[in-house]
Amino acid sequence: MSVVPLPARRAAGRRPAARRTGGRHVAPYAFAAPFVVLFLVFLVAPIVLALWQSMFRQRAAGGLGFGGTRQREFAGLGNYVTALTDTGFTSGFARVLLYGAVQVPVMLVLALVLALLFDSAAVRFGRFFQAAVFVPYAVPGVIAALLWGFLYQPGVSPIVGGLTSLGVDVDLLAPGTVLWSLANIALWSNTGINVVILYAALQSVPAEVGEAARVDGASEVRVALSIKLPMILPALLLTTLSSIIGTLQLFSEPNVLRTITSNITSDYTPNMAIYTTSTEAQDPHLAAAMAVLLGVSTLVLSLVVLRISNRRNGALA
Amino acid sequence: MSTSTRTGPGATPGAPAPAPAATGRARRRTATSAGERHSTAVRVLATGAVAVATVYFLMPVWWMVVAATKSSTSLFTTPGFSFADPQLLQNLRELSTYDDGIFWRWVLNTVVYSVVGSVLTVLVCAACGYALAMFEFRGRKVLLGAVLASMLVPGTVLAQPTYLLVVELGLNNTYAGVLLPSMVYPFGVLLCTVFARSSIPVELLEAARLDGAGELRIFVAVGLRLMTTGLVTVLLFAFLGSWNNYLLPLMVLTDAELMPLTVGLTGWSQASITIPGLQVLVVAGSLVSVVPVIGVFIALQRYWRSGLTAGGVRF
Numbered sequence A: 001m002s003v004v005p006l007p008a009r010r011a012a013g014r015r016p017a018a019r020r021t022g023g024r025h026v027a028p029y030a031f032a033a034p035f036v037v038l039f040l041v042f043l044v045a046p047i048v049l050a051l052w053q054s055m056f057r058q059r060a061a062g063g064l065g066f067g068g069t070r071q072r073e074f075a076g077l078g079n080y081v082t083a084l085t086d087t088g089f090t091s092g093f094a095r096v097l098l099y100g101a102v103q104v105p106v107m108l109v110l111a112l113v114l115a116l117l118f119d120s121a122a123v124r125f126g127r128f129f130q131a132a133v134f135v136p137y138a139v140p141g142v143i144a145a146l147l148w149g150f151l152y153q154p155g156v157s158p159i160v161g162g163l164t165s166l167g168v169d170v171d172l173l174a175p176g177t178v179l180w181s182l183a184n185i186a187l188w189s190n191t192g193i194n195v196v197i198l199y200a201a202l203q204s205v206p207a208e209v210g211e212a213a214r215v216d217g218a219s220e221v222r223v224a225l226s227i228k229l230p231m232i233l234p235a236l237l238l239t240t241l242s243s244i245i246g247t248l249q250l251f252s253e254p255n256v257l258r259t260i261t262s263n264i265t266s267d268y269t270p271n272m273a274i275y276t277t278s279t280e281a282q283d284p285h286l287a288a289a290m291a292v293l294l295g296v297s298t299l300v301l302s303l304v305v306l307r308i309s310n311r312r313n314g315a316l317a
Numbered sequence B: 001m002s003t004s005t006r007t008g009p010g011a012t013p014g015a016p017a018p019a020p021a022a023t024g025r026a027r028r029r030t031a032t033s034a035g036e037r038h039s040t041a042v043r044v045l046a047t048g049a050v051a052v053a054t055v056y057f058l059m060p061v062w063w064m065v066v067a068a069t070k071s072s073t074s075l076f077t078t079p080g081f082s083f084a085d086p087q088l089l090q091n092l093r094e095l096s097t098y099d100d101g102i103f104w105r106w107v108l109n110t111v112v113y114s115v116v117g118s119v120l121t122v123l124v125c126a127a128c129g130y131a132l133a134m135f136e137f138r139g140r141k142v143l144l145g146a147v148l149a150s151m152l153v154p155g156t157v158l159a160q161p162t163y164l165l166v167v168e169l170g171l172n173n174t175y176a177g178v179l180l181p182s183m184v185y186p187f188g189v190l191l192c193t194v195f196a197r198s199s200i201p202v203e204l205l206e207a208a209r210l211d212g213a214g215e216l217r218i219f220v221a222v223g224l225r226l227m228t229t230g231l232v233t234v235l236l237f238a239f240l241g242s243w244n245n246y247l248l249p250l251m252v253l254t255d256a257e258l259m260p261l262t263v264g265l266t267g268w269s270q271a272s273i274t275i276p277g278l279q280v281l282v283v284a285g286s287l288v289s290v291v292p293v294i295g296v297f298i299a300l301q302r303y304w305r306s307g308l309t310a311g312g313v314r315f
Helices: A015-053 A078-085 A087-119 A126-138 A141-152 A158-165 A178-203 A207-215 A220-231 A233-248 A252-257 A270-279 A284-312 B031-036 B040-067 B088-134 B140-150 B155-168 B175-182 B186-199 B202-210 B215-226 B228-244 B247-252 B261-271 B278-299 B301-312
Strands: A056-058 A072-074
Touching (some): A015 B088, A015 B215, A087 A270, A126 A178, A126 B040, A126 B278, A141 B261, A178 A233, A178 A252, A178 B040, A270 A284, A270 B155, B088 B175, B088 B186, B088 B215, B088 B228, B088 B261, B088 B278, B140 B186, B155 B175, B155 B247, B175 B247, B202 B215, B247 B261
């Protein structure tokens, strides 16, 4: 509910009134201005610049990499074709989608179970446990990856060591397992915030609704699944969306683990491919095209999730 | 980590289930009626399940605390989860002196990027959210629409284009090149709009105007004050955003003197392949940088919890 100032109604005829109502008309623009400027310069402009840059390519004329001025020529959609036919880049996409298809549901189910347990008040020392679950969220993704990197390395890791002494040989950094080791880092880092959001939503479900069902003989599990769950669907949607967006952006964790395993290539995820293309390959035009493709696919995926959930819960939309 | 955790008044053994000390607004059921619903078996089972999860979440943190006290040889030769000849002070001394004490320079940079950056971000978001919530003006709907739409554009997708722009502006390898892009936080604007709407009564603004107060003064004295709970939430999330920031500084900064901890420590981690002693410093550095943040978060959880309840979940 926004407020419509009614300048004419009051203070008419008083001398400072004119200045005040004048200030009131300017004020919202002045308050919004810093954000709007930053928004235009550091969010809109980069998008426009990326679209623009993605349509050029560096000319290889003369084969001189350095010394001369930057020469570029119009490439049309050439960079997009290059990106989409680059199997390294496209398989990176497939990889993060596979990763997300497993990691996001596992994390959200775990978060939901924990939030429901906290909400049911059946857990003792709930506040302590809630804080403990949230602790990893305060650890930057990069540092989380460094720590788990140690816990995955055979020489240092007490986990690998313990399993080996039990006769179980595991290689957490093998080609087939390293993706799930990465998923574990994201699970560890992000479950906490989802528990907090879902728990906050559960706390605002009126108790009477559950009480009524209980009087009718519904079990606690039934109350949780049939009453609480539908009522926190908007929060669940929010967490699903941000998790999916996070999945496609995967960068820090694989980039850190790259130092301890050769099974993570320099284009393991789309964002790593963009980074490598931009820095090592020195091709900002192709990198910009890749960034645009990544942005568009993130947007499409988000909209699909929104669409599906809107259709399923028309009342909530 | 658990030492700095307050378990809260409801968590004393034998008392009914611990009620979260969130705002009264959010809590509609009483602790006693909730507690009585469950048999002892259910409660033991539920607590046990949560305890197992807690072990998983705290285990790497515990490993970090233990490993940060070890020498570089005992890091590899002694059991990971138990102490062996703790030498934390010596490690910290080494951390402080290695490479002319660049670690503390990274800490300082991180404070600039995260603390200064998030305070500025909150002010920018609060002013814009206040304008969106309390005023009707031309372009308001467009701005709100742009804010909502841009929430679907994730930060890391923007990293490479932002890097291009930062280079165009000549801001690469400067504080501003990292600081300014991180101040665009549409989600913060949205939260501030929600908070302003729900916590600032229009009548109060009208009264202040009748008293002759200027708009800026009203915003600072009335708006910001009433939005405090919400602003702490936005502050913490903005802080975490820049605290987590890795890809953009990695691209924008080449000078080690300007790097935040995340970039600096991963650089050490890469170098530790050839310099084995660095591994302990990576762990000790992680410990030093993570612990204060965990402490602040747990200390302030009353604020951001109620902030999330009041604002974040409602849209």
